[in-house]
Amino acid sequence: MAVNTLAGAPLAPQPAQPGEGKRPRRRGAYVPYLLLLPGMLWLVVFFLVPMLSLASQSLQTGDVDNGYTLTFNFATYSDALGTYWPQLLRSLIYAGTATVATLALGFPLAWFIAHRSGRYKNFLLVLVIAPFFTSFLIRTLAWQTILGDSGLLAQFTAFTHTDFLLSGFKSVLHAVGLISNDQLLFSPFAVICGLTYNFLPFMVLPLYANLERLDQRLVEAAGDLYASPVQAFRRVIWPLSLPGVVAGTLLTFIPATGDYINSVLLGSTQTTMIGQVIDAQFLRVLDYPTAAALSFILLLLIVAFVVTYVRRAGTEELV
Amino acid sequence: MAWLRRHLVIIVGLLVMLYILAPNFVVIAFSFNNPAGRFNYQWNQFSFDAWTNVCGVPGMCDSLGLSLEIGIIASLTAAVLGTMVAFALGRYRFRARAGTNLLIFLPMATPEVVMGSSLLTLFIAMGIPTGRTTILIAHIMFCLSFVIVTVKARVASLDPRLEQAAADLYANEVQAFLKVTFPLVAPGIAAGTLLAFSLSFDDFIITNFNASPSSVTFPMYVWGAAQRGTPVQINVIGTIMFLGALAIVVVGQVLSSRRSRQAV
Structure with a gap:
């Protein structure tokens, strides 16, 4: 350690060379974790934890005014799916x-x-x-x-006398059930x-x-x-x-x-x-x-x- | 007929392009409309009124201000945190790498409504009232992954020999980072920050779950307006955003092409 501090700046470029790898590896060991920590913590607390709280909320019973308690009420799922x-x-x-x-x-x-x-x-x-x-x-x-109904598409087809294309398109959409009346x-x-x-x-x-x-x-x-x-x-x-x-x-x-x-x-x-x-x-x-x-x-x-x-x-x- | 077959992909491509851009043309054109009723859906007559009186509708410019403020804070925070993560992933070997990558990928693969509602359950459970702060927390969360992915790509494409060259020229680690690495990664960080800003500025679903009536962002204002009546000023803002962003992209392209020409 003492050698390192004495050597100071001129030795600093050394990490690039093999064999001298011991020092940078030990020193660098915690660096990636420090870099990761704030960002990953943010994702854990505000993305992962909310997923757990979502799961927990879905199994609770109660109401907004009196608060909720965790009762593992799986009936909520079948009711929600059924409805x-x-x-x-x-x-x-x-x-x-x-x-x-x-x-x-x-x-x-x-x-x-x-x-x-x-x-x-x-x-x-x-x-x-x-x-x-x-x-x-x-x-x-x-x-x-x-x-x-009198939108730009309708106006454009009327102007270019291609209304027949639009009404043909509409009847196709009608046939496959994507529109229920003449309205797009x-x-x-x-x-x-x-x-x-x-x-x-x-x-x-x-x-x-x-x-x-x-x-x-x-x-x-x-x-x-x-x-x-x-x-x-x-x-x-x-x-x-x-x-x-x-x-x-x-x-x-x-x-x-x-x-x-x-x-x-x-x-x-x-x-x-x-x-x-x-x-x-x-x-x-x-x-x-x-x-x-x-x-x-x-x-x-x-x-x-x-x-x-x-x-x-x-x-x-x-x- | 042979001509048609040879050019079919171009014709279809241009038609799809029209489909992509048509709404933008409508937004721009209808910013010059003087609608007959409360809704700006039918062309009535040409007018500059909305352009000369942008903040004339109550609440809109306040919401715009809030969106800008949240967008700037969220994108800058996500840029700092995301760049750190990107460097860790691009430069270091460490354990839990696969887990880290998964955690970064997941928010991008989760529907907004799930992220927004789950965050709301957390705030409810902790008794935290929703508002400006909770919107910020949410925005930083969903911006992070996009910043990380953008910056990581840039870090990974860096030539490690450049840093070694700096070291050979007696730069210490801090100098090498500040003078070589950072300037090279900076365009990636800038791109990630801009992406984060636009995501934050445009978000409705997650924001809507974590906002309060006193913290109305611009997309929430537009959502409300779609029910009450849409002022023409909304289109003016849309047009300004569109042209402004287009200008930024064009300037960026010109700058980068000039720089690459100098480099050659």
Whole structure:
């Protein structure tokens, strides 16, 4: 030790050299923990501990005025599921549909940006994230203006004499049950449209990162071996893009399931999603155990989904 | 027909681009509207009124101020804590590494409504009244992971030989960090901080669970307005945010491309 203090500054660069490793290793041993401590403590106290308190709250009985006691009342779960399974199921269906839609729309866009946009690549990437710059509540409200009965879409199709396209589109939506009358707004379609819109960049960016590295020559090789474009996509492009697809679908599906902004602003009482129920139970009905139980069920569903999905897709690296 | 097939991906790509950007155009255009009723959903007539009187609606600019304040404090705190974690992960070997990575990943994979409500149960159980402080706590929590991931990528891409070179040139550890490492990681920290700020500024769901009637952020104001009537000023703020952020990105791009040209 004395040698070290005597040696002082000139010896300090030494750690880079092997053999002298003893001193820095011992001295550095606690440094990473010190660096980790505040941030990780924050996540433990304000992310992990709340999960426990959520689980505990869901098993308590009592009311707001007289306080709660932990009674392990699992009946709250069966009651909550029995009452709110339609909203839960609807959330999964809407989020799933929106995820498929973001994939169907995001894939061509990501391919276009990655391989066909030339020198406009960076410009287009900025435009993909540009919507984030405006509050997403304001942007979601803008869909009311676009989809409304005499909204911009209706006005545009009337102006360009393409109303027949719009009414054809509406009858398709009607046939699959996404709208119940002639109205686009305040329907399941509007909610899914909003969800798709809001989470599209989350799909496009990981897909782009993946497709950009995809060697174009592999696609050409497939063509040389007489693969049709469809075969080339199915046998070459799709398998290679799977990591991007997995990342994009997770980034879309998870937040979309819990979202209720789109269903409140663009939907009706017939499109209530589970987030809306949790919000109302916590903040208006003040039935904390039911709200906590629903929240915990949603969390378990998401965890189960992520684990099975990632296992089936075969990609272990998530971040 | 052959032309159409060859350019199909471009046409679809541009249409999807339109889908992504259409609402922004609507927000900008309708900031110049003079709506007939309380809601700014139908075009009525052109007017500059909202632009010349941005704070004319009660409560909106207060909520904007609160959102800015929370956004700045939360993003800076998350930047400091997150950068420390990122350095630990990028530079050191230690036990519980997998657990640490999992804990960082989990908040990004949890629906907002679960994070918001679980934090509320904690505050309820501890008897902590919700308000400005609880919003800050929540925002720092969900911003942390994003800062860590952003900065970690930058730390990992650093060439360790640069620090060794500094050491060879008789820089001590502090000097090497301040003069070599930190300037190289700084763009990553800046990107992480900006990301954290935009996440914090835009958050509604988690905030709504942990706020009180006296701590209304801008997204909460917009949410309330969607029920009561939407003032045109909301669109003005949306437009200013959009153009301001676009300007920051363009300036950043120009600066970084100029720097890389100098480096070559």
